[in-house]
Amino acid sequence: MPAPVSARAAARIVRAARVRPRFATLAVVGAVGSLIVVLVAIFGPLAAPYNPNAVSFNLVLAPPGTAHHLLGTDQLGRDVLSRMLYGARTTLAAGIVSTLLGTAVGLPYGMIAGYFRGPVDMLLMRIADVMLAFPFLLLAVGLAAISQPTLWTAVLALGVAQVPAIARIARGATLEIRDLEYVQAALVNGESDLTILRRQILPNVLRPVTVQTTVAIPTSIVGASILAFLGLGVQPPTADWGGMLAQAQQYLYQSPWLGVFPGVAIFLTAFCFNLLGDGITDALNPRGRR
Amino acid sequence: MSWLITRRVVIAVVTLLLATIVVFGAVHALPGGPATALSADSTDPAALAATMQRYGFNQPLPLQYVRWLGEVLSGQLGTSPITDIPVATQLEQRIPITLELGVLSLLFAVALGVPAGVAAAVRPGRVTDWVASTVALGGLSLPHFWFGILGILIFAVHLHVLPSGGFVPLSGGIGENLLHMVMPMIVLGTGLAAVIMRQTRAAMIEALGADFVRTARAKGMREWQVIWIHALGNSLITVITVVGLQLGGLIAGVVTVEEVFNIPGIGQLTLDSVYQRDYPTLQGAVLLIAAGYIIVNLLTDVCYTLVNPRLRVTVTGGAT
Numbered sequence: 001m002p003a004p005v006s007a008r009a010a011a012r013i014v015r016a017a018r019v020r021p022r023f024a025t026l027a028v029v030g031a032v033g034s035l036i037v038v039l040v041a042i043f044g045p046l047a048a049p050y051n052p053n054a055v056s057f058n059l060v061l062a063p064p065g066t067a068h069h070l071l072g073t074d075q076l077g078r079d080v081l082s083r084m085l086y087g088a089r090t091t092l093a094a095g096i097v098s099t100l101l102g103t104a105v106g107l108p109y110g111m112i113a114g115y116f117r118g119p120v121d122m123l124l125m126r127i128a129d130v131m132l133a134f135p136f137l138l139l140a141v142g143l144a145a146i147s148q149p150t151l152w153t154a155v156l157a158l159g160v161a162q163v164p165a166i167a168r169i170a171r172g173a174t175l176e177i178r179d180l181e182y183v184q185a186a187l188v189n190g191e192s193d194l195t196i197l198r199r200q201i202l203p204n205v206l207r208p209v210t211v212q213t214t215v216a217i218p219t220s221i222v223g224a225s226i227l228a229f230l231g232l233g234v235q236p237p238t239a240d241w242g243g244m245l246a247q248a249q250q251y252l253y254q255s256p257w258l259g260v261f262p263g264v265a266i267f268l269t270a271f272c273f274n275l276l277g278d279g280i281t282d283a284l285n286p287r288g289r290r
Numbered sequence: 291m292s293w294l295i296t297r298r299v300v301i302a303v304v305t306l307l308l309a310t311i312v313v314f315g316a317v318h319a320l321p322g323g324p325a326t327a328l329s330a331d332s333t334d335p336a337a338l339a340a341t342m343q344r345y346g347f348n349q350p351l352p353l354q355y356v357r358w359l360g361e362v363l364s365g366q367l368g369t370s371p372i373t374d375i376p377v378a379t380q381l382e383q384r385i386p387i388t389l390e391l392g393v394l395s396l397l398f399a400v401a402l403g404v405p406a407g408v409a410a411a412v413r414p415g416r417v418t419d420w421v422a423s424t425v426a427l428g429g430l431s432l433p434h435f436w437f438g439i440l441g442i443l444i445f446a447v448h449l450h451v452l453p454s455g456g457f458v459p460l461s462g463g464i465g466e467n468l469l470h471m472v473m474p475m476i477v478l479g480t481g482l483a484a485v486i487m488r489q490t491r492a493a494m495i496e497a498l499g500a501d502f503v504r505t506a507r508a509k510g511m512r513e514w515q516v517i518w519i520h521a522l523g524n525s526l527i528t529v530i531t532v533v534g535l536q537l538g539g540l541i542a543g544v545v546t547v548e549e550v551f552n553i554p555g556i557g558q559l560t561l562d563s564v565y566q567r568d569y570p571t572l573q574g575a576v577l578l579i580a581a582g583y584i585i586v587n588l589l590t591d592v593c594y595t596l597v598n599p600r601l602r603v604t605v606t607g608g609a610t
Contacts (some may be wrong), residue, residue: 026424126301130308133580133587137542141564142316142576222433226546229435230561245436249550256443263436270431278427 027279033272041092044085052086052239054078061255071261074244075251084261086239090151091266094233095221098155102162103213109163110170111197111205115178125171128164136161136223140232151240154233158223162216169212173205207284214280218273225266241266295592302588309580310362314355317569358573367574372566377574380559385578387457388544388555391478394471395540398479399486404529406483407490408522414495422487429484434543438477438550445473455551478547482533482540489532493525500524527594534590541579 049068056077064072064080071080113124134142140149140157147153177183183200191199225242227233234240236247241262248258349357361368367377403426410422446454452473458466497503498521506516545557552558556575563571 126304126308129301129305130312133305133309133583134312134576135542135579135583137545138560138576138579141560141572144564146316218431222431223542225433226435226542229433230546230549232564242433242435245439249439252439252443253447256447259436259439259443263433263440266433266436267428267431270433271428274427274431 024279026275027282030272030275030277030279033268034276037088037092037269037272040085041088044088048079048082048085050079050082052078052083053237061251061258063255064257072255072257074258075247075255080244080258080261083239083244084241084265087241087244087262088265088269090234090238090240091221091225091228091242092269094151094155094158094224094228095217098158098224099162099213099216099220101155101159102216103166103209105159106163106166107170107205107209110167110172111174111201113167114171114174115193115197115201117175117178121171124167128167131160132164134161137226137230137232140227144232149227149232149235151234151238154224154227157227157232158220161223162220165216166209166212169208170205173208174201177201177204211277211281211284214273214277218270218277221273222266222270225262294595298588298591298595302584306581306584309584310359310577311355313573313577313580314358317573318351318354362577367577368570370563370568370571372568372571377571380571381556381574381578384554384556384559387553388548388557391471391474391547391553391555392540392544394475395479395482395543398475399482402479403483403486404490404522407487407529408494408517410487410491411494411498412517414491419491423491426484426487429480429487432480434477434481435546435550437480438473438547441473441477442550455553457553457555474547474551474553477550478540478543481543482536485536486529486533489529490522490525493528494521497521497524531590531594534586534593537583537586541583 049070056073058077059066059069059073060075060077062069062073062077064070066072069079069081071084074080074083109124109128113121113128136158139161140154143149143153143157178201183196186196186200224233225240225245228240228242229246231246234243236243244262245259245266248255248262252259358368365378367381369376370380373380406422406426410419413419441452442454445452453470456470458470460467498517500521502524503516503521506520507513511520541557544555545561547553548555548557549561556578559571560575560579562568563575
């Protein structure tokens with residue numbers, strides 16, 4: 001009986017840490033940073049000093065450090081710190097939910113293609129190829145043309161765009177496993193395709209897919225902020241880092257800080273998740289970068 | 291091998307055909323159809339009927355699709371109802387601008403990413419590697435549009451050394467043209483440079499551990515020759531493939547960078563046609579981007595087949 005996956009993964013992380021201490025340190029920094037961002041997204045709004053949409057025309061474009069407004073106020077006198085804290089929730093939710101959506105669709109999609117092979121595989125992978133020809137931005141553009149853009153059309157576009165990549169990985173892993181003896185044994189035992197997919201194939205496909213998923217989260221976070229920036233995602237007045245940057249563009253001359261804080265936040269969040277993703281890739285995929 | 295390439299070409303053509311169906315279907319999935327959106331200002335049924343008649347929206351969908359496909363194949367993509375300019379003409383005007391931006395960014399990314407990747411791979415795990423890898427990860431995490439805004443803030447608003455945006459055609463002088471392209475090129479190229487650096491590094495580490503490198507060293511070849519000719523030559527295959535696959539990301543970048551720097555390319559045209567609900571133009575622009583992407587993928591695949599001898603003999607099941 002092999003050790004549970006988590007225990008083996010932990011052992012590998014420790015081993016990787018011994019071989020490449022500098023990179024392991026970075027992975028820990030990334031993990032701590034990501035955790036902080038997630039905590040801010042969950043509890044930040046509770047700590048926010050003001051309502052993020054409370055307008056105050058007496059105090060517009062106040063610089064950072066103004067009394068009671070640590071990060072200053074925007075063009076409508078809204079407290080930037082409060083908007084940043086609320087924005088963390090929107091931006092992070094869009095990034096993580098879309099990645100989960102892409103995995104939830106792509107994982108079974110690729111497993112089915114790899115398991116049944118033949119015409120099913122051919123058909124499913126051609127469809128995936130077509131999807132691959134439409135980057136998430138084009139999907140979002142298409143959705144925005146069909147309906148009003150919202151946070152959810154952005155999440156949908158980002159999620160759908162991730163399906164082909166995850167499906168390909170799941171398909172490849174399934175193809176590797178499906179001819180192994182224990183899968184054949186289960187087949188001979190008369191187990192249904194669904195049971196085999198769930199009990200024999202899924203546990204082995206999860207690892208490479210997890211790697212892809214962790215790597216995809218920071219890309220989705222940046223993607224979500226791009227869509228909000230272009231007006232193809234979250235709409236004002238909802239606080240969102242990308243949306244805040246879009247509005248800041250008109251006030252860069254008077255109030256450059258409006259264009260700095262949300263950008264730094266997006267950058268640091270994506271950076272921490274990328275560091276974490278790299279660490280996980282290293283640990284779970286020993287053949288990868290070393 | 292020619293069979294393999296023929297097969298790839300056939301697959302690409304099929305994918306392209308499916309893409310036209312997707313683009314057409316998406317526009318026609320609009321609630322009320324594109325006619326309602328085009329005559330959004332009036333609720334007059336007569337005006338609606340006139341629009342339907344003018345653009346042929348009252349015909350059965352498959353017939354409309356075949357007609358549009360005919361227009362696509364003949365190089366005419368319909369006419370924009372907003373500007374009354376043929377879509378093909380608009381695309382023709384903007385393609386060179388986007389291509390210039392894309393090619394310059396790609397050159398910048400290769401010039402930065404390949405040497406950085408090699409430097410990191412020569413002594414993996416050491417300080418150079420650590421710094422280069424961390425900076426690359428930072429490059430991957432940088433949202434284009436914010437990087438662009440920062441650039442404008444620093445170099446245009448404060449230092450006044452570079453223009454804050456816009457585009458000067460080559461007829462306006464090559465110096466001015468390039469000056470306007472410096473910031474967009476760096477902004478768009480940085481993310482790609484990071485990807486290229488990481489791929490070069492991984493491929494180089496593998497190549498430097500291979501037997502042919504040991505042989506080259508044993509023959510007394512100079513170290514720079516071993517690294518830059520033997521190892522890098524073999525690593526580039528992998529790098530080219532991955533870069534080809536990354537071009538989708540570059541396309542998303544083109545749209546944002548053109549928006550931030552106000553460059554009248556394909557990306558801006560696409561966004562504008564969404565905002566103005568200009569469906570023929572949107573159809574044309576989206577199809578053009580998808581086609582470009584499929585063709586780049588095909589070329590990458592073919593190059594890969596040509597340079598990788600193993601693919602010439604074994605033909606595995608599905609195309610991966």
